Amino acid sequence: MPVAIPRPLLPPPRRRLLLALFAAVAVAVAATTVVAPAASAAPPARLGPTVTRTDTPPTGYEVTFRYRAHEDVQQVHVYGDWFYSRPENITCQDCGDARPPAEWQPGDVAATPWHILPMSKGPDGVWTLTTPLPAGTFRYAFTHDCANELATGCTLHDDPANRWQIQPQYPGAPGAVRSTIYVPASRKFPTYDTGYQAPVARVGRLESRRYTSPLSTNPAGVHDIVVYLPHGYDPHRATPYPTLYLSHGSGDHSTAWTMQGVAHLILENAIADRAVQPMVIVSTDFNGLPGGNEGYVNELRNNIFPFVEQNYRVSTRAQDRAFAGFSAGGSRAYTLMYDHTDLFGYHAAWSAGGPAATQAQIDSMKAVAGGIMIGTGLQDRLGNIAENSQRNAAALRAAGVELDEYNVPGVHTWHVWRPLLDHYLRTLTFRATTTGLDVTSAPAGASDHSRVTATATVDAVSTSTTAPAGRVDFYAGDTHLGSAPVHNGVARLNKTIHRGLNAPVVAHYRGDTLFNASQSAPVDAR
Structure with a gap:
């Protein structure tokens, strides 16, 4: 339905602003199918999980699950891997405290078995559950009219509003739970350091x-x-x-x-x-x-x-x-x-x-x-x-x-x-290096000293677009001769030493952010 815009007696800048506002309303009306609800009706609940920061104990975050089941279903439960125990109380597989996430305590570990948690059905027909959760990635599914606390024998339903990107590739492929949720860590109520798995x-x-x-x-x-x-x-x-x-x-x-x-x-x-x-x-x-x-x-x-x-x-x-x-x-x-x-x-x-x-x-x-x-x-x-x-x-x-x-x-x-x-x-992965070493010496000015040149070559074991960087330390026996930076895979040290220091030289590569340390075999000066 077109929107009639009257011609107000306004200055040009304000008139342009008002016209833009009315145009935006017209676009919104044209693009939306509107059903006239009662004046007090709330908007329909969004399905799927919602993570909310609460800054309240025990975890500082909570998750609300919203799920719509067939109208004939009498009870829906959430089934998820978020039950906890003190480590010392886990004396066998599927033993432990089995505390729900609302009772999480610092030092807890996530333990098995999973249990079901009941959801409540609202007047709009949507089943909901709100629960605190610590930081991490969690798997979950829903059960319909399941009477077994461990969901044994019950069909598991994934979340239609939060399905995995890739579904099972052939009939009968194992792995029934196909919905996950990530919860950040709370600064106020720290739980687990799981930022490395965040979206x-x-x-x-x-x-x-x-x-x-x-x-x-x-x-x-x-x-x-x-x-x-x-x-x-x-x-x-x-x-x-x-x-x-x-x-x-x-x-x-x-x-x-x-x-x-x-x-x-x-x-x-x-x-x-x-x-x-x-x-x-x-x-x-x-x-x-x-x-x-x-x-x-x-x-x-x-x-x-x-x-x-x-x-x-x-x-x-x-x-x-x-x-x-x-x-x-x-x-x-x-x-x-x-x-x-x-x-x-x-x-x-x-x-x-x-x-x-x-x-x-x-x-x-x-x-x-x-x-x-x-x-x-x-x-x-x-x-x-x-x-x-x-x-x-x-x-x-x-x-x-x-x-x-x-x-x-x-x-x-x-x-x-x-x-x-x-x-x-x-x-570990693709971070290994090898360090080779060549050592030469020549007489120095003093008859009892030599000028040693130690050249270390640091190579990545695996394919990489980046060469190892950082520094190499050189030792003669237990004596630290000095260190040198790695440039284009090579570190070189020139050092005057006493000839009485007659020990093979070893190069220790320290490693850097992408590559691990390594050391050469002992090498005598030539």
Whole structure:
């Protein structure tokens, strides 16, 4: 309906302003279908979750869930991974305090099992629940007329207003919970340091890809992966990207690591912090692959690697690939780490006990180009995983295998695997360096002194568009000769020393924000 604008007796500037205001109203009226409600009626409730900062205990934030079910449904519950326990009270899998988030306490860990929380139905037919939540990423679903407190036997419904970007790629794919919510940390009521998994403004692209797989039985002849291309991905970049391959655990498939694990957000936050270089993430699916762990290895070698390397600008070298898996995926990580170190330069096994290694396997692990990480939740009682993981890490270290052991409070949940991935990215993946050294000497002015020139060459093990920077320290025995900056991969020190200091020289590269430290072998002056 056109809006009539009278011609007021106003000065030209005010007249133009009034005309603009009336025009804006006319556009809004034309673009909106208006149903005349009663004067006191409230606008319809927005569906989906809403995160609100409250600055009140216990967590400083709350989340309101709004969900519309079929009118025949008598009761709706929210089912989510936000029940808490004191660490010392978790004496077995699914043991603990099972306190709801409204009763969260400092020092709590997220524990299993999940429980259901009742929602209330409003006069508009929308079911709602408002609950405090600590910082972090949470999974949730809804149940309809479910009488079991643990939702056992009940159908789980994802949130239509907050669905995962990528839905299951084939019928029967495991992983029923397909909605997540992120809650920031409160400064006034701090809970967990989870900013590394926060949503980012600049995000890359998630792709659901299907490739030919003669090994696959489900789906027959083909299989699925989820690929994440980092923000700014350039298919024509001169330097190929390194690739991180991830494996889920039992009961999940290839969507799990980016949707439940928010691996892509963890990566982008690390890139923004200049703690890691851009990389491609490939989330695999071990379901429907016969042959157990070895069958999965064959799938990687024969089908996944060729597909990824033909379709994306990624390196084909082993030292430019990293692998990580948890639980059943951690078992596959051990198989790769023990018996197939030629496929990856970096290995990580999480929440998996791991078998004892043979001497041949230990020797193979000592030659890994990049690095090895083992980690677990410290309260993971599923098959004594926490104890077995720590025991196996200690045995490997005692056998001379260099590894990074990183354990966090928690049980067998994503609240453990997300920080393990963050640690892996920021401390290990594609950060390895090698340091070479050349030392020459010549007589100095005094007969008992020599002029030593030590030249260290620092190289990145993995492909990178950035060269290592920082400084190199030079030592003769325990004597610090001095340090020098790294320019274009080279650090050089000229030093006059007493000839009585007759010890080989060693160069220690300190590392920088993108690269880890390394040191040369001892070198005698020529």
